[in-house]
Every structure is written in C-alpha cells, then in structure tokens.
Amino acid sequence: MRHIISLLMVNEAGALSRVAGLFSARGYNIESLTVAPTEDLTLSRMTIVTSGSDAVIEQINKQLNKLVDVIAVLDLSEGDHLERELMLIKLKAEGEDREELKRMADIFRGRIIDVSGTSYTVELTGSRAKLDNFIAAISSDLILETVRTGASGIGRGERILKI
Amino acid sequence: MELTGAEIVVRCLQEEQVEYVFGYPGGAVLFIYDELFKQDKVKHVLVRHEQGAVHAADGYARSSEKVGVALVTSGPGLTNAVTGIATAYMDSIPMVVISGQVPTSVIGEDAFQEVDAVGITRPCVKHNFLVKDPGDIASTIKKAFYLARTGRPGPVLVDIPKDVSNQKAIFEYPTEVSIRSYSTPGKGDSTAIRHAAQMLLEAKRPVVYAGGGVILSNAATELTALVKLLGLPCTNTLMGLGGYPGTDELSLGMLGMHGTYEANMAMQHCDVLLAIGARFDDRVIGNVDHFAQVPRKIIHLDIDPSSIAKRVKVDLPIVGDVKLVLAELLDVLRSSKQKPDATVLADWWREIEGWRTRGGRLAYRNSDEIIKPQYVIEKLYEITGGDAIITSDVGQHQMWAAQYYKFDKPRRWINSGGLGTMGFGLPAAMGAQLINPDATVACVTGEGSIQMNIQELSTCKQFRLPIKVVALNNRYLGMVRQWQEFFHGNRYSESYMDALPDFVKLAEAYGHIGMRIDKPSDVEPALREAFARKDDLVFMDFRTDSTENVFPMVPGGKGLSEVILSEDL
Ligand SMILES: Cc1ncc(C[n+]2csc(CCOP(=O)(O)OP(=O)(O)O)c2C)c(N)n1
Numbered sequence: 228m229r230h231i232i233s234l235l236m237v238n239e240a241g242a243l244s245r246v247a248g249l250f251s252a253r254g255y256n257i258e259s260l261t262v263a264p265t266e267d268l269t270l271s272r273m274t275i276v277t278s279g280s281d282a283v284i285e286q287i288n289k290q291l292n293k294l295v296d297v298i299a300v301l302d303l304s305e306g307d308h309l310e311r312e313l314m315l316i317k318l319k320a321e322g323e324d325r326e327e328l329k330r331m332a333d334i335f336r337g338r339i340i341d342v343s344g345t346s347y348t349v350e351l352t353g354s355r356a357k358l359d360n361f362i363a364a365i366s367s368d369l370i371l372e373t374v375r376t377g378a379s380g381i382g383r384g385e386r387i388l389k390i
Numbered sequence: 391m392e393l394t395g396a397e398i399v400v401r402c403l404q405e406e407q408v409e410y411v412f413g414y415p416g417g418a419v420l421f422i423y424d425e426l427f428k429q430d431k432v433k434h435v436l437v438r439h440e441q442g443a444v445h446a447a448d449g450y451a452r453s454s455e456k457v458g459v460a461l462v463t464s465g466p467g468l469t470n471a472v473t474g475i476a477t478a479y480m481d482s483i484p485m486v487v488i489s490g491q492v493p494t495s496v497i498g499e500d501a502f503q504e505v506d507a508v509g510i511t512r513p514c515v516k517h518n519f520l521v522k523d524p525g526d527i528a529s530t531i532k533k534a535f536y537l538a539r540t541g542r543p544g545p546v547l548v549d550i551p552k553d554v555s556n557q558k559a560i561f562e563y564p565t566e567v568s569i570r571s572y573s574t575p576g577k578g579d580s581t582a583i584r585h586a587a588q589m590l591l592e593a594k595r596p597v598v599y600a601g602g603g604v605i606l607s608n609a610a611t612e613l614t615a616l617v618k619l620l621g622l623p624c625t626n627t628l629m630g631l632g633g634y635p636g637t638d639e640l641s642l643g644m645l646g647m648h649g650t651y652e653a654n655m656a657m658q659h660c661d662v663l664l665a666i667g668a669r670f671d672d673r674v675i676g677n678v679d680h681f682a683q684v685p686r687k688i689i690h691l692d693i694d695p696s697s698i699a700k701r702v703k704v705d706l707p708i709v710g711d712v713k714l715v716l717a718e719l720l721d722v723l724r725s726s727k728q729k730p731d732a733t734v735l736a737d738w739w740r741e742i743e744g745w746r747t748r749g750g751r752l753a754y755r756n757s758d759e760i761i762k763p764q765y766v767i768e769k770l771y772e773i774t775g776g777d778a779i780i781t782s783d784v785g786q787h788q789m790w791a792a793q794y795y796k797f798d799k800p801r802r803w804i805n806s807g808g809l810g811t812m813g814f815g816l817p818a819a820m821g822a823q824l825i826n827p828d829a830t831v832a833c834v835t836g837e838g839s840i841q842m843n844i845q846e847l848s849t850c851k852q853f854r855l856p857i858k859v860v861a862l863n864n865r866y867l868g869m870v871r872q873w874q875e876f877f878h879g880n881r882y883s884e885s886y887m888d889a890l891p892d893f894v895k896l897a898e899a900y901g902h903i904g905m906r907i908d909k910p911s912d913v914e915p916a917l918r919e920a921f922a923r924k925d926d927l928v929f930m931d932f933r934t935d936s937t938e939n940v941f942p943m944v945p946g947g948k949g950l951s952e953v954i955l956s957e958d959l
Contacts, residue, residue, distance in 0.1 A: 289696035
C-alpha cells in the first residue's frame with residue numbers, strides 16, 4: 228500500500244542522507260521525497276511517499292524514529308490529510324495547439340508562467356492523480372519537459388506535526 | 391579558558407574517565423597525539439593496525455560495561471577502522487571512535503588521505519559527527535559518549551579536521567546533554583508487564599529466549615531470578631551466553647544454527663515465548679516461515695522498538711530497558727498469589743528431557759590418536775575453572791567454544807556474533823585484559839582467523855598482556871570446509887590453508903612463548919603449563935582433527951527442527 232510519511236528532523240548537514248541511506252540500505256521504496264526548512268530554521272520537514280506491506284511500513288516508521296536526527300514521524304496516510312505536488316511542464320505550443328493547450332491549462336487550473344514563440348510552461352499543483360491526468364490529457368509529442376516535486380503532505384484540521 | 395581543539399579532545403577524554411585509548415597516529419591527528427603525550431591520565435595503546443584498535447576498544451567495552459575509545463587518522467586510518475566499527479554496531483557495543491580529517495579548507499578536494507568518514511560509516515554507526523568548529527568539540531564528544539552508552543548502545547564516530555584540532559576555543563565540559571530528537575526508553579508499560587506475567591503463569595510450554603540485550607543492560611541477576619522463580623526453561627543466544635548460568639539445570643544451552651537440540655526443539659514447540667533483548671536473527675530461528683508454522687504467543691522485551699516485530703509477529707511487545715522491565719515483572723510475579731501449574735510444567739520438562747536424551751546434549755567421540763577440538767575446549771573450561779574471559783574469532787572454533795565452555799556469568803564470552811568478523815579475537819582479548827588485569831583471558835581461534843590480526847602479538851608484547859591464545863589448528867577454514875562438505879559436494883574450493891607459518895616460531899619471533907600440541911594426551915598438561923604462566927602470553931597451536939564438524943546444525947534456510955545431528959551419537 229502507498230503511504231505518505233511526514234517527518235521533522237534537525238536541519239543539519241547530513242540529515243537528509245541519513246534518511247535516504249536508510250531507505251536504500253534496507254531496501255525500502257521511495258516514490259518521492261521532498262524536504263525544506265520549516266518556519267523554525269533549525270528544523271526541516273520531509274515528506275516521503277513510499278509503499279510496502281504493513282510490516283514494512285511499521286519497520287520504516289520505527290527505523291526513521293531511531294535516527295538520532297529525526298524528531299518526529301507521522302504516517303499521514305493513517306488519517307485525514309492533504310497532499311499536494313507541484314509540476315512545471317513545458318509544452319510545444321505552435322499553431323492551433325496554442326489555444327487548445329491554454330484551454331487545457333485552464334481546465335486543470337494551471338497557470339502558464341512562461342511563454343515563447345513555440346512553447347508554454349505550465350505550473351500545476353494538486354494531487355498526484357491530477358498531475359497524472361493532466362499529462363495523460365496532453366498528447367505526448369507536445370510534452371517537452373516535466374519537473375515534479377513529489378508530494379508534500381499535511382494532516383487535516385487538528386492533526387499537527389510540531390514540537 | 392582557551393584551549394586548542396586537540397587539548398579539548400584530551401580534556402574531554404579525561405572528563406569521561408577514559409583509562410585507555412586504542413589508536414594509531416597519522417598526519418590528521420598529530421595535534422591530538424601531541425596533547426596525549428603531554429599528560430598521563432589517559433593511556434594510549436598503540437596497536438599495529440587500526441582494525442585492532444577498534445576491536446580492542448570493543449573487547450574493553452564488552453568485558454567492562456564502559457565505553458571503548460579508539461583514535462585513528464584520516465583516510466586509510468579510518469577505512470581500516472570500518473570493519474571494527476561495523477562489528478561493534480552489529481552487536482550494539484558502546485564505543486566512541488575519534489578520527490582525524492583533512493583540514494576544513496581542503497575537504498571535498500580529494501586531498502591527501504581524505505575520505506568521507508561520515509559518509510563511509512553512516513550505515514554502521516549509531517550516529518556520527520563532523521566537527522567544524524573547535525568550540526563544538528566538547529559538546530560533540532559529550533553527546534557521542536551519551537549516545538554510545540544510552541538506549542540501545544552502539545558506536546559513535548567523531549570526525550575532527552586537522553585545523554579544528556589546532557584552533558583555540560573556550561573549554562567547558564557540559565554537565566548535561568540534551569538532544570531534542572533523542573530519547574531512551576526506561577521502564578516498560580506496566581499494564582503490558584502484568585499481562586506478560588499472566589501469560590507466563592498460564593503457559594503450558596513456556597520458554598525464555600534471552601539475547602545480548604540481557605548482557606548489555608546488566609540484567610543477568612534479574613533474568614536468573616525470573617527463570618528460577620517460575621522454573622522456566624531458558625535458552626541463550628550466542629550473544630547472550632552468560633546471561634543465565636550455563637551450568638544450571640534450567641538452562642537449555644545455546645539455541646540457533648549450532649544450538650542444542652533441546653533448545654531448538656523447545657523454541658519451536660513452546661506455547662509462550664518470552665524473548666528478552668534478542669532479535670530473532672536468521673542464525674537463531676532459521677527459516678521464519680517454518681518457525682511461524684507452530685502457533686505460539688510471543689512476548690518481546692527490547693529497548694529498541696525496531697527489533698520488535700521485525701522478523702516475527704509479536705503478541706505482546708514491551709519496549710523498555712530490559713533490566714527495569716524484568717525487575718518489574720519479577721515484582722508482579724512475586725506478589726501474585728497464582729503459581730504456574732507444576733504438573734503441566736513437569737510434563738513440558740519431561741518432553742524437553744526427551745529431546746535432551748535424543749540430542750545427546752552435546753556429543754562428540756573423543757580419540758586417543760587425534761586431538762578433538764571439543765576436547766580442548768572442555769579441558770580449557772576445567773583448567774580455567776569456567777571463570778576465564780574467553781574471546782573468540784569466527785568459525786568452527788567459535789561454535790565449539792560457545793557450546794563447550796559453560797558461561798555462568800555475563801561479560802565472560804566475547805565474540806563477534808552479528809558481523810562474524812574473523813580477526814576479532816586477539817585484539818578483543820587485549821582490550822579485555824587491559825581493563826581486567828587480574829582476569830584470565832584466553833582467545834580461542836583458528837589458524838585462519840588468527841592470521842587476520844596476528845600483528846597484534848606485537849602490541850601484546852609491548853603492553854605485557856598475558857593472553858592465552860588457544861588456536862584450534864585444523865589446517866582448514868573449517869567452517870567453510872564444513873559447508874562445502876555438506877552443501878557443495880565435498881569440493882573444498884580454497885578452504886585449505888596451505889603454507890601455514892610455524893606458529894611456535896612466530897610467537898617466539900614476537901617475544902612470546904609458543905607451544906605445539908599434537909597428541910590428545912598432551913592437551914591437558916600443555917594447557918596447565920600455559921595457564922600457570924601468569925605473566926606470559928602463550929600461543930598454543932593445537933593440531934586438531936581437520937575433518938571434525940560442528941553439530942547439531944540447522945542448515946541455512948531450514949527450520950529449527952530440521953536439524954542435522956552428529957553421527958557420533
Ligand atoms: C573477515 C572474514 N572473512 C571471511 C569470513 C568467512 N568465514 C567464516 S568462518 C571462516 C573460516 C574460519 O577459519 P578458521 O579461523 O581457521 O576457523 P575454523 O572454522 O577452522 O575453526 C571463514 C573464512 C569471515 N567470517 N570473516
């Protein structure tokens with residue numbers, strides 16, 4: 228099953244590689260991993276999307292908690308949560324396609340953030356599925372480049388990961 | 391007070407009351423060595439190879455409850471130390487390794503003797519640090535010792551660039567440590583402990599399975615009291631030997647790949663299993679699926695939550711310091727009016743007795759012509775009164791030592807259980823002998839393993855360490871040969887140790903006493919003579935039967951009851 232795990236860790240050199248190293252050393256999957264400092268600059272917040280059996284996910288949680296740099300771990304997928312990913316996608320936009328692509332971007336609530344004579348760059352945020360759907364809706368020969376951040380997650384309402 | 395980084399390092403070691411540092415100098419640690427030279431509180435033991443330094447620090451820690459300390463230079467010094475660090479990590483041994491690093495100005499430029507020490511050691515340390523400011527040295531070393539010894543212990547590396555050891559900073563040794571992302575389990579959950587007591591009282595076929603965690607948390611007294619209170623069968627892992635007295639009638643001996651028949655059968659067929667500071671390692675329970683075929687309730691006490699439910703499903707997890715949990719469990723049981731059903735337990739013991747008879751306890755057929763390795767260990771046990779500190783290397787000799795030397799006390803059996811590092815035994819014995827100057831220390835080894843750190847005989851000479859080396863010389867990498875005999879059609883690919891040195895002359899060349907023993911009748915007199923030499927290192931080269939195999943054996947991937955017993959039964 229797919230899980231989205233959030234963690235708070237000290238914002239120190241090497242902390243990221245401890246987490247990444249743990250996943251590769253123990254053979255756990257990483258679908259995506261995002262990390263950046265929080266409002267408290269001594270802390271970083273990381274979101275990891277992974278998958279595995281219940282036993283594997285339990286081990287992942289325990290092993291993450293065991294890392295000395297990790298302060299708190301929350302498996303967001305165990306409760307209500309929000310998940311957003313950012314995508315920047317550059318599309319070949321020429322002739323009739325220009326109008327059609329603009330329409331598609333509007334439908335998906337994307338923004339065209341860069342325009343050239345032959346291309347558009349669209350910024351899109353949403354769930355992974357929404358971004359996947361956008362890609363599926365565009366003819367593949369029009370896609371010049373895609374950049375996705377991987378999911379960032381947060382609990383809904385009172386579900387807060389903070390120290 | 392302003393001190394240089396190097397002075398601070400040495401002051402920190404003094405503050406931690408480190409008696410011995412095991413190390414080897416080099417460019418990146420010269421300032422630190424200079425400060426060591428100027429004082430005499432912290433004694434330095436110059437090894438002959440950095441792997442030896444780390445194993446010696448490890449043996450020091452295992453035999454004493456203290457944190458072992460090693461000091462190595464950058465680059466090759468550090469890479470040589472890695473095997474030792476990984477060995478300590480796998481067995482959760484408290485240790486601080488200080489390594490020199492190239493100056494901060496050239497880090498990342500492939501400078502002379504530069505390696506990414508923090509990167510290389512990351513998967514085999516509890517934690518590691520690169521110190522970039524002399525003002526951080528004291529707090530980092532304080533944290534390193536704290537992390538090494540608390541919670542589930544382990545090695546911690548502190549990497550110090552050369553310029554940092556030469557710059558000045560105010561020195562103040564912190565009295566307390568706070569690491570906001572780190573906390574250690576203490577007492578266990580009381581409800582769970584009461585529940586565990588109830589499960590044990592109602593069990594029909596209970597077994598206690600105790601591992602290295604019992605030794606590490608100094609809980610042998612509590613474990614022994616618990617087992618005796620309820621009359622439970624108790625088996626110890628390779629790492630847990632001595633956690634419960636091996637000569638006691640409630641002891642089933644060691645379990646696992648080369649465990650006793652009764653221990654493995656009892657483990658397989660019990661209905662309530664109390665696992666204490668043990669981790670259901672593949673060499674202990676064999677095939678997990680086979681193990682899971684028999685329904686049993688598992689209670690698992692461990693300080694590390696990630697050891698629980700890692701390989702087997704656990705019915706009652708209790709996270710906590712084993713010593714504190716056992717003490718509380720004992721209180722609950724002592725104040726309970728309920729007692730285990732004696733007749734039910736007697737039936738279970740009868741069944742276990744049956745396995746004991748069938749498995750013949752541990753059996754081998756002795757010989758008048760050729761020295762049997764098991765016989766050497768039995769005599770070693772007798773002559774040392776069962777009270778020596780025994781270190782071991784890795785191979786058949788290790789298993790025979792574990793089987794035939796009955797450890798009644800903790801911290802007497804010192805071996806590399808998790809990583810299985812050949813070359814561990816002799817340097818580990820050095821550390822053990824230094825911190826236990828009055829103890830009898832023997833290293834049981836093979837002619838293969840001893841050659842992996844033989845250079846340490848020189849360190850033993852310099853520091854007058856009267857270790858007794860008991861080499862079971864079968865001219866083969868015996869454990870490899872055994873697997874080739876059983877599983878690879880007797881094709882002894884590269885397991886014959888050709889061109890062996892004359893170990894007697896070798897020992898003499900290092901300034902020690904060497905003895906070569908070929909005949910069974912000479913085994914006992916030789917051991918007596920060697921152990922009577924209280925001040926000398928004696929290297930005993932026992933020429934043993936090269937065809938002897940270790941039994942019982944649960945082959946890799948098989949279940950605990952799918953065991954090969956000795957044909958000598
Ligand atoms: C550093 C290292 N290399 C290889 C091995 C694999 N190995 C395990 S046991 C063994 C044979 C050990 O031979 P010896 O020390 O002579 O002991 P014996 O088995 O003959 O008693 C080997 C090569 C190991 N455990 N450690």
